[in-house]
Amino acid sequence: MALAEWMRQNKAPVVTKWFQVLLADYAGESGRFLEKYQEQFANPMGYAFFQGLEGLFEQLLEGLEPHRVRPCLDKIMRIRAVEDFSPSQAVDFVFRLKGVVREQLSGEIQANRVSTPEILAFETMIDNLALLAFDQYMLCREHLNEVRINEIKNRTARLLARAGGATF
Amino acid sequence: MASVPKPDQLLKIDHRPPQTGWMDTPVVFKKGTYSHAAKAKNLEAVDLPNPRDWSPDQQDWKLPENWKEIVLEGLRERLSRYRSLQIFMDICVRCGACADKCHFFIGSGDPKNMPVLRAELLRSVYRKDFTTAGKILGKFAGARELTTDVIKEWFYYFFQCTECRRCSVFCPYGIDTAEITIIVRELLNLLGCNIDWIAGPVANCYRTGNHLGIQPHTFKDMVEFCVEDIEKLTGVKIEPTFNRKGAEILFVTPSGDVFADPGTYTLMGYLMLFHELGLDYTWSTYASDGGNFGFFHSMEMAKRLNYKIYAEAKRLGVKWILGGECGHMWRVIHQYMDTMNGPADFLEVPVSPITGTRFDHAGSTKMVHIAEFTADLIRHNKLKLDARRNDHFKVTFHDSCNPARSMGLFEEPRYVLRNVCNHFYDMPEGTIREQTFCCGSGGGLNSDEFSEMRMRGGFPRANAVRYVREKYGVNTLACICAVDRAALPPLMQYWVPGVEVAGLHELVGNALIMSGEVPRTSDLRGNPLAEGDGDGDV
Numbered sequence: 001m002a003l004a005e006w007m008r009q010n011k012a013p014v015v016t017k018w019f020q021v022l023l024a025d026y027a028g029e030s031g032r033f034l035e036k037y038q039e040q041f042a043n044p045m046g047y048a049f050f051q052g053l054e055g056l057f058e059q060l061l062e063g064l065e066p067h068r069v070r071p072c073l074d075k076i077m078r079i080r081a082v083e084d085f086s087p088s089q090a091v092d093f094v095f096r097l098k099g100v101v102r103e104q105l106s107g108e109i110q111a112n113r114v115s116t117p118e119i120l121a122f123e124t125m126i127d128n129l130a131l132l133a134f135d136q137y138m139l140c141r142e143h144l145n146e147v148r149i150n151e152i153k154n155r156t157a158r159l160l161a162r163a164g165g166a167t168f
Numbered sequence: 169m170a171s172v173p174k175p176d177q178l179l180k181i182d183h184r185p186p187q188t189g190w191m192d193t194p195v196v197f198k199k200g201t202y203s204h205a206a207k208a209k210n211l212e213a214v215d216l217p218n219p220r221d222w223s224p225d226q227q228d229w230k231l232p233e234n235w236k237e238i239v240l241e242g243l244r245e246r247l248s249r250y251r252s253l254q255i256f257m258d259i260c261v262r263c264g265a266c267a268d269k270c271h272f273f274i275g276s277g278d279p280k281n282m283p284v285l286r287a288e289l290l291r292s293v294y295r296k297d298f299t300t301a302g303k304i305l306g307k308f309a310g311a312r313e314l315t316t317d318v319i320k321e322w323f324y325y326f327f328q329c330t331e332c333r334r335c336s337v338f339c340p341y342g343i344d345t346a347e348i349t350i351i352v353r354e355l356l357n358l359l360g361c362n363i364d365w366i367a368g369p370v371a372n373c374y375r376t377g378n379h380l381g382i383q384p385h386t387f388k389d390m391v392e393f394c395v396e397d398i399e400k401l402t403g404v405k406i407e408p409t410f411n412r413k414g415a416e417i418l419f420v421t422p423s424g425d426v427f428a429d430p431g432t433y434t435l436m437g438y439l440m441l442f443h444e445l446g447l448d449y450t451w452s453t454y455a456s457d458g459g460n461f462g463f464f465h466s467m468e469m470a471k472r473l474n475y476k477i478y479a480e481a482k483r484l485g486v487k488w489i490l491g492g493e494c495g496h497m498w499r500v501i502h503q504y505m506d507t508m509n510g511p512a513d514f515l516e517v518p519v520s521p522i523t524g525t526r527f528d529h530a531g532s533t534k535m536v537h538i539a540e541f542t543a544d545l546i547r548h549n550k551l552k553l554d555a556r557r558n559d560h561f562k563v564t565f566h567d568s569c570n571p572a573r574s575m576g577l578f579e580e581p582r583y584v585l586r587n588v589c590n591h592f593y594d595m596p597e598g599t600i601r602e603q604t605f606c607c608g609s610g611g612g613l614n615s616d617e618f619s620e621m622r623m624r625g626g627f628p629r630a631n632a633v634r635y636v637r638e639k640y641g642v643n644t645l646a647c648i649c650a651v652d653r654a655a656l657p658p659l660m661q662y663w664v665p666g667v668e669v670a671g672l673h674e675l676v677g678n679a680l681i682m683s684g685e686v687p688r689t690s691d692l693r694g695n696p697l698a699e700g701d702g703d704g705d706v
Contacts, residue, residue, distance in 0.1 A: 026277040027277075027278075027279050028279070029267070029279045029282070030273070030277035030278065030279050031277075033267075033268050033273075033277070034277060040631075040635070041596055041598050041599050041628070041631065041632055041635070042268065042274070042598060043268070043274065044274065044275070044627060044628050044631035045274065045275065045277060045627070047631075048631075078662075078663070079627070082200075082620045082621075082623040082624050083276065083277075083620075083624065084196075084198060084201070084278075143661075143662060144619060144620070144623065144662060146661075147619070147658045147661045147662050148616050148619045148658070150658070150661070151616050151619075151657075151658045152616050154428065154429060154657075155428060157429065158390075158393075158427060158428060158429060158432060159390075159427065
């Protein structure tokens with residue numbers, strides 16, 4: 001329980017650090033711009049990333065219910081799915097939460113205030129979150145392809161309908 | 169012995185992007201982020217240089233042997249022809265005001281999409297070959313050698329700019345980065361490097377008058393298809409005329425309204441409005457597209473494709489021209505047509521035959537935007553409208569880039585919307601009017617193979633739509649641009665499912681009470697109306 005309590009008390013620094021780790025995927029100037037996460041409309045990516053990470057962190061503390069996790073994941077993965085990342089790079093930020101937590105928690109570990117089984121259990125949850133993130137990534141990619149197919153169909157639909165009532 | 173990394177070395181994974189300078193980071197052509205190359209036949213159709221089959225992701229772009237000389241000579245010529253270009257090259261102090269204003273940068277985080285850096289892609293070459301400091305100091309003065317990698321980089325990034333001009337709104341010096349994009353695209357064209365989504369429509373438009381290459385009989389057929397739909401919905405038979413000499417008004421609209429949903433519903437709205445007014449107007453089957461993809465190619469091509477509008481107005485002997493809902497069409501008309509192919513002395517200053525309003529601001533071009541025309545009709549109480557027929561729509565308005573930033577057309581469409589809809593909600597400040605976010609697909613970038621990049625570029629717009637959807641339950645995104653009507657539906661499907669896209673005059677058509685109409689049971693798309701909303705009892 002010590003770990004869960006620590007997480008609750010240290011939510012803000014952990015999420016902020018996790019956010020910085022995610023932004024490290026973006027080149028210097030871009031990362032600095034994306035950091036201004038409060039600007040919902042001028043910086044929608046940074047805003048969505050921060051909101052998503054904050055939500056995911058809360059869900060990790062709540063037990064990772066998939067139906068509650070997905071909307072938070074979608075805020076991030078819908079963007080990552082249309083960027084230049086490979087699938088593994090796109091979900092990599094989830095695994096990197098382990099490093100963030102270990103670093104922030106080092107004092108607690110050295111003082112034996114957090115047990116190894118607790119840490120391992122939490123890291124297993126992060127692994128599970130990564131699996132859900134990959135599912136969400138694939139869902140977004142499939143959605144993107146579906147949108148593209150619909151667009152191609154729609155371009156000729158009216159002409160075909162006129163030509164002979166053909167529909168897709 | 170081979171050098172095998174040790175385990176601790178393998179564990180050192182750098183997650184950060186490459187830290188090479190922007191000049192030394194070549195582009196990677198990944199599917200989804202670039203458009204297909206222009207086909208040889210489409211370049212040949214309009215006598216453009218270096219027609220060949222090639223692909224951007226191949227190493228060899230089959231450039232002409234003297235490609236470098238061609239580009240530098242092309243740049244020299246344009247620097248002397250356009251004083252604005254020379255100023256734009258020299259005056260930028262890299263203050264960064266534009267940096268975070270581009271929708272592609274905001275939506276992708278790619279630093280080369282910061283307008284200042286995108287312009288620097290050209291400026292660095294300019295410095296090397298056209299400034300003393302650059303010639304002597306090279307890289308220290310921000311100059312670089314023109315290489316094939318630079319050409320590839322230009323192709324990648326200048327076919328990622330939609331020429332929306334949002335960045336120029338924020339530039340303290342008024343640098344129009346869209347014009348820099350226009351010039352670089354012109355230079356690329358000298359080497360035969362364009363995208364087919366532009367070259368194909370240009371070739372079609374030059375031959376048939378419209379981007380889709382539809383011939384006159386099919387154009388007429390498609391309009392009449394909409395006429396049949398209107399009769400089914402309203403019981404009113406409309407009889408539009410084509411190429412009728414002596415009509416008072418020539419109506420020109422983008423061909424997207426004629427051939428693709430949801431533009432066709434906008435077309436139905438035009439037809440219904442003109443019929444109800446008894447307007448003495450005609451369609452032209454040659455000036456069958458107000459859109460002008462030539463503008464995404466070069467100024468010369470824009471001029472060639474624009475020519476047909478005045479030519480048809482003259483041939484048909486009309487008094488003035490009314491233009492439909494389109495984006496870049498209006499930038500060409502409002503900012504270039506008068507000097508490209510005008511002055512249209514043979515036409516009269518447009519006067520609305522219904523209200524008597526004289527459109528003096530169009531006194532030289534002789535062409536009026538339909539949003540102004542309809543707003544004037546409503547202002548003079550000339551239309552019977554039942555806004556309840558749009559009650560199933562909760563509407564927001566996307567200011568299309570060109571009518572907004574090139575014409576300042578902010579109030580007229582909103583005035584019309586407030587009169588034909590009962591539920592209208594604007595998106596937040598900073599995302600509308602002159603600061604509107606682009607759809608991400610303008611500038612000839614609406615190809616399906618470019619889908620990933622379009623989703624990135626359109627994200628800031630979609631994000632603002634999502635906000636009004638969550639806050640007010642908005643389900644309809646109205647706009648006055650044919651590219652928007654093609655590009656926004658997929659954008660909404662991906663980012664904000666549940667929001668449909670409609671043209672302004674589709675909503676006018678729904679609300680318009682026509683003489684002799686039967687009680688409406690559905691809107692123009694066939695969606696059933698709520699009980700009592702179609703009886704016209706206002």
